[in-house]
Amino acid sequence: MSAVEDRLAELGLRVPDVAMPVAAYLPAVRDGNHIFTSGQLPMVSGALAATGKVGTGPGLVSAQDAEKLAQICALNAIAAVKALVGDLDKVTRVIKVVGFVASDPAFTGQPGVVNGASELLGAAFGGAGVHARSAVGVAVLPLDAPVEVEIIVSVQD
Amino acid sequence: MSAVEDRLAELGLRVPDVAMPVAAYLPAVRDGNHIFTSGQLPMVSGALAATGKVGTGPGLVSAQDAEKLAQICALNAIAAVKALVGDLDKVTRVIKVVGFVASDPAFTGQPGVVNGASELLGAAFGGAGVHARSAVGVAVLPLDAPVEVEIIVSVQD
Amino acid sequence: MSAVEDRLAELGLRVPDVAMPVAAYLPAVRDGNHIFTSGQLPMVSGALAATGKVGTGPGLVSAQDAEKLAQICALNAIAAVKALVGDLDKVTRVIKVVGFVASDPAFTGQPGVVNGASELLGAAFGGAGVHARSAVGVAVLPLDAPVEVEIIVSVQD
Numbered sequence: 489m490s491a492v493e494d495r496l497a498e499l500g501l502r503v504p505d506v507a508m509p510v511a512a513y514l515p516a517v518r519d520g521n522h523i524f525t526s527g528q529l530p531m532v533s534g535a536l537a538a539t540g541k542v543g544t545g546p547g548l549v550s551a552q553d554a555e556k557l558a559q560i561c562a563l564n565a566i567a568a569v570k571a572l573v574g575d576l577d578k579v580t581r582v583i584k585v586v587g588f589v590a591s592d593p594a595f596t597g598q599p600g601v602v603n604g605a606s607e608l609l610g611a612a613f614g615g616a617g618v619h620a621r622s623a624v625g626v627a628v629l630p631l632d633a634p635v636e637v638e639i640i641v642s643v644q645d
Numbered sequence: 646m647s648a649v650e651d652r653l654a655e656l657g658l659r660v661p662d663v664a665m666p667v668a669a670y671l672p673a674v675r676d677g678n679h680i681f682t683s684g685q686l687p688m689v690s691g692a693l694a695a696t697g698k699v700g701t702g703p704g705l706v707s708a709q710d711a712e713k714l715a716q717i718c719a720l721n722a723i724a725a726v727k728a729l730v731g732d733l734d735k736v737t738r739v740i741k742v743v744g745f746v747a748s749d750p751a752f753t754g755q756p757g758v759v760n761g762a763s764e765l766l767g768a769a770f771g772g773a774g775v776h777a778r779s780a781v782g783v784a785v786l787p788l789d790a791p792v793e794v795e796i797i798v799s800v801q802d
Numbered sequence: 803m804s805a806v807e808d809r810l811a812e813l814g815l816r817v818p819d820v821a822m823p824v825a826a827y828l829p830a831v832r833d834g835n836h837i838f839t840s841g842q843l844p845m846v847s848g849a850l851a852a853t854g855k856v857g858t859g860p861g862l863v864s865a866q867d868a869e870k871l872a873q874i875c876a877l878n879a880i881a882a883v884k885a886l887v888g889d890l891d892k893v894t895r896v897i898k899v900v901g902f903v904a905s906d907p908a909f910t911g912q913p914g915v916v917n918g919a920s921e922l923l924g925a926a927f928g929g930a931g932v933h934a935r936s937a938v939g940v941a942v943l944p945l946d947a948p949v950e951v952e953i954i955v956s957v958q959d
Contacts, residue, residue: 509778524740620839627783628755629755630781674934795934
């Protein structure tokens with residue numbers, strides 16, 4: 489098992505099997521020494537861990553819960569990378585993360601939510617996990633997911 | 646004519662002339678062996694094929710119609726690539742697609758909509774057209790377009 | 803001072819010191835000859851220059867004001883690039899810009915808003931500043947910022 493997966497195991501996390509999209513695209517594509525993942529939803533064993541918009545109030549997903557969902561998205565992104573590179577210790581850098589948060593229009597805490605992904609990537613990859621990032625609040629996400637995360641990483645040959 | 650355009654012609658589709666943006670940017674930029682397109686709207690002969698938000702109900706664009714609009718966006722993205730590379734058979738891979746769907750907050754079928762783009766890219770480029778993808782539901786798009794699609798492709802010298 | 807900064811000075815603009823994010827990410831990451839910035843907000847001296855959604859009507863940020871905010875975002879993106887490359891004259895191309903505009907659902911003028919960023923990049927980098935671009939209208943942005951801009955540039959060794 490890779491050192492990356494050892495570090496995740498210390499957090500009680502396991503890199504899941506990658507879920508194949510139902511449509512005409514892939515979980516991730518390798519282009520030379522780069523891997524671009526698809527937008528990852530907080531799927532656990534094939535089902536969304538939660539649905540809804542993030543915000544404060546009845547019927548909304550709390551920021552704290554959404555941060556945990558962003559962590560799941562990042563774990564699924566790591567799984568998509570692993571499916572292509574095999575050994576996660578070949579990841580040399582997490583370059584870029586985009587976190588989309590399905591947001592109640594009054595909710596402005598997207599950075600805190602996406603930290604769930606950023607901090608997991610830092611925990612998994614150490615200094616190589618510190619990335620550039622955009623966090624935005626969108627109207628709605630596929631299947632009513634509260635969070636979606638995509639990443640770009642570089643890998644060694 | 647390229648084999649890519651032959652395949653599109655079999656679907657009754659023609660790669661249009663690229664529409665030049667009115668502003669200080671380009672339809673696409675080549676960087677080494679990569680081409681990044683701008684976000685492409687469903688323009689046909691210089692006008693949007695439809696406007697509005699996607700969803701179910703009066704005044705909304707249906708998912709089925711939006712899927713066809715996403716196909717038009719992808720065709721315009723192919724046109725933007727062609728304007729830079731000339732021969733579309735030089736495209737070695739469609740690496741990444743982002744599909745933005747202007748969505749009624751209750752509409753969660755963004756993947757089905759963006760399949761209109763993904764499937765066209767698969768039909769045009771075959772195995773080289775299968776890509777990583779993010780689909781998100783946004784509040785509103787330029788000119789009230791229902792869909793916007795951007796792509797990254799690699800090309801050979 | 804770089805020629806890029808001379809041109810900005812002629813517009814009365816100064817590249818600010820880069821603001822470090824509070825979270826587990828960086829303002830920008832260099833990957834080989836490319837720099838990916840994080841999404842930049844219209845921060846001036848550590849505070850947002852304005853907050854709210856962009857649109858027409860009471861309580862909304864006007865398109866004209868938002869265009870100026872997009873310019874500030876682009877200036878902050880330039881600052882993030884400078885922090886990595888040192889001399890901004892080493893920037894060989896602005897490849898891609900994504901502009902997220904926190905939008906009232908009835909506002910469809912995102913391209914005009916994001917022109918504030920595109921035109922500044924053109925003014926700063928000349929022909930090398932002309933880029934591919936996506937402009938989208940999102941529900942809400944971090945800290946209630948009206949605009950967020952991320953860029954990808956290439957740099958020489």
